[in-house]
Amino acid sequence: MDGTQEVNILAIESSCDETAAAVIVNGRDVRSNIISSQIDIHTLYGGVVPEIASRKHIERINQVIAQALYTAGMTLADIDAIAVTYGPGLVGALLVGVAQAKAIAFAKQLPLIGVNHIEGHINANYIENRDLEPPFMCLVVSGGHTHLVNVADYGVYEVIGRTRDDAAGEAFDKVARAIGLGYPGGPKIEKAARLGNADAVAFPRAKVGGNAYDFSFSGLKSAVLNYLNGCKMKGITINREDVAASFQKAVVDVLVGNAMHAVEQYQAQKLAIAGGVASNACLRASIEAACKEHGIRFYHPSPILCTDNAAMIGTAAYYAYLAGRRDGWNLNAVPNLKLGDETRMKT
Ligand code: KG4
Numbered sequence: 001m002d003g004t005q006e007v008n009i010l011a012i013e014s015s016c017d018e019t020a021a022a023v024i025v026n027g028r029d030v031r032s033n034i035i036s037s038q039i040d041i042h043t044l045y046g047g048v049v050p051e052i053a054s055r056k057h058i059e060r061i062n063q064v065i066a067q068a069l070y071t072a073g074m075t076l077a078d079i080d081a082i083a084v085t086y087g088p089g090l091v092g093a094l095l096v097g098v099a100q101a102k103a104i105a106f107a108k109q110l111p112l113i114g115v116n117h118i119e120g121h122i123n124a125n126y127i128e129n130r131d132l133e134p135p136f137m138c139l140v141v142s143g144g145h146t147h148l149v150n151v152a153d154y155g156v157y158e159v160i161g162r163t164r165d166d167a168a169g170e171a172f173d174k175v176a177r178a179i180g181l182g183y184p185g186g187p188k189i190e191k192a193a194r195l196g197n198a199d200a201v202a203f204p205r206a207k208v209g210g211n212a213y214d215f216s217f218s219g220l221k222s223a224v225l226n227y228l229n230g231c232k233m234k235g236i237t238i239n240r241e242d243v244a245a246s247f248q249k250a251v252v253d254v255l256v257g258n259a260m261h262a263v264e265q266y267q268a269q270k271l272a273i274a275g276g277v278a279s280n281a282c283l284r285a286s287i288e289a290a291c292k293e294h295g296i297r298f299y300h301p302s303p304i305l306c307t308d309n310a311a312m313i314g315t316a317a318y319y320a321y322l323a324g325r326r327d328g329w330n331l332n333a334v335p336n337l338k339l340g341d342e343t344r345m346k347t
Pocket residue numbers: 016141142143144145168169170172173184185186187190275276277278279280281306307308
């Protein structure tokens with residue numbers, strides 16, 4: 001590439017409960033970012049129902065892709081490559097996007113690039129932060145994953161810490177359900193916490209033996225459930241806002257503590273956050289303050305680019321495209337794909 005050529009990527013994301021498509025030019029220029037959320041229907045069941053997610057993806061994917069192309073002012077004739085999330089996620093949901101991407105790429109004889117969903121979340125940081133380049137440390141906090149990742153280069157990831165049990169977003173969702181806030185828990189806990197006292201209940205900040213960067217949230221979740229049961233048995237009415245605020249602060253303290261420890265040990269100059277929980281204002285404010293204290297730069301995507309979207313998949317695919325990475329027609333959904341499995345050496 002001579003640097004003047006534009007690379008237009010059509011990206012598709014269907015790993016969980018959002019059907020999404022986006023057109024990305026040269027990795028960081030979002031021409032369209034269409035997200036069709038299924039939250040309304042899953043809310044009725046208190047969480048994502050995999051079979052319903054797959055069916056809804058099938059119903060909506062054609063229209064979402066057409067809308068992404070239309071909004072970008074393009075047709076498939078303008079597209080240079082098709083990108084798609086192929087894992088991790090719900091297998092039936094992933095398969096819809098993968099089959100669709102393969103069909104379009106095959107029909108139009110375009111390169112096909114499979115993207116790791118977590119890599120997508122990390123790459124969301126490049127979109128609005130034009131100056132951000134590797135290396136940097138990234139805290140990935142979503143509904144299914146909690147990782148501390150050393151981003152050594154484009155497409156090169158070293159996972160240095162991970163959760164031993166529940167993901168941060170999962171803990172938000174479970175605690176929200178326990179205090180009667182419903183699904184999805186993260187935004188509801190954040191809203192309730194604004195009216196509560198974060199020091200009202202002393203919930204534990206778990207330290208994990210073995211790896212200083214690992215996380216554990218199941219003990220915190222149990223502590224909240226025990227507290228709720230205790231109140232019930234003693235006939236004490238719980239203050240939902242106080243529980244939400246105290247729980248949120250406990251999660252944030254652990255996330256910030258481990259992230260800053262990693263920054264110090266790796267002497268990172270930049271810290272980024274990614275994933276659905278990264279849209280949490282309390283977490284953002286705490287990390288921002290800690291970064292200021294350490295004299296390092298803090299990066300984060302806008303809330304809409306923190307939760308699931310296809311723009312981030314297009315960005316990750318662009319750097320894979322530049323590195324010469326292409327997938328074959330045998331690309332398949334990999335529900336438990338690990339970050340790093342798809343890392344290719346730069347050409
Ligand atoms: O990244 P994401 O959209 O999907 C996954 O890849 O998992 O993350 C969804 C998770 C859910 O657990 C949701 O409760 C949480 O992110 N979340 C939040 C907030 N917004 C979404 N957690 C805390 N505060 C928020 N504002």
